[in-house]
Amino acid sequence: MQIAACYPFFYMEAESFGIEVIMNHTFEFIMGVISILSAIVTYFIVPYIKAGISSEKLEQYQEWAALAVKTAEMLWAETGHGTDKKAYAADFLDGLFNAKGEVLTKEQINVLIEAAVQELQH
DSSP: OHHHOTTTTTTGGGGGOOOOOOHHHHHHHEEEEEEEEHIIIIIIIIHHTTTTHHHHHHHHHHHHHHHHHHHHHOOOOOOOOOHHHHHHHHHHHHHHHHSOOOOOOHHHHHHHHHEEEEHHHO
């Protein structure tokens, strides 16, 4: 008992390590982990879900991309202007959809253009 008087913080009675104490600490730890995970989900996942493109909008984007690719093909009928055609289509789509704010990223625009080119070739 003399040790308990000298070091009250480090000395704990054997009964203080009961199952209730362990369960309470485990519960508090799990609740902390859950709150951290919910904060992560709110910060990263919810905006990602909101940014998803609906199928109707995707069809509209695909139609405009096909039109942009066909227009670029008509402007540069000769071969060897692939980069010019792609730049024209990308600028057209970027100006059309991202004039007031970013709706489509550069990667999404490139994917739409590539899909339109593949569709046009077949």
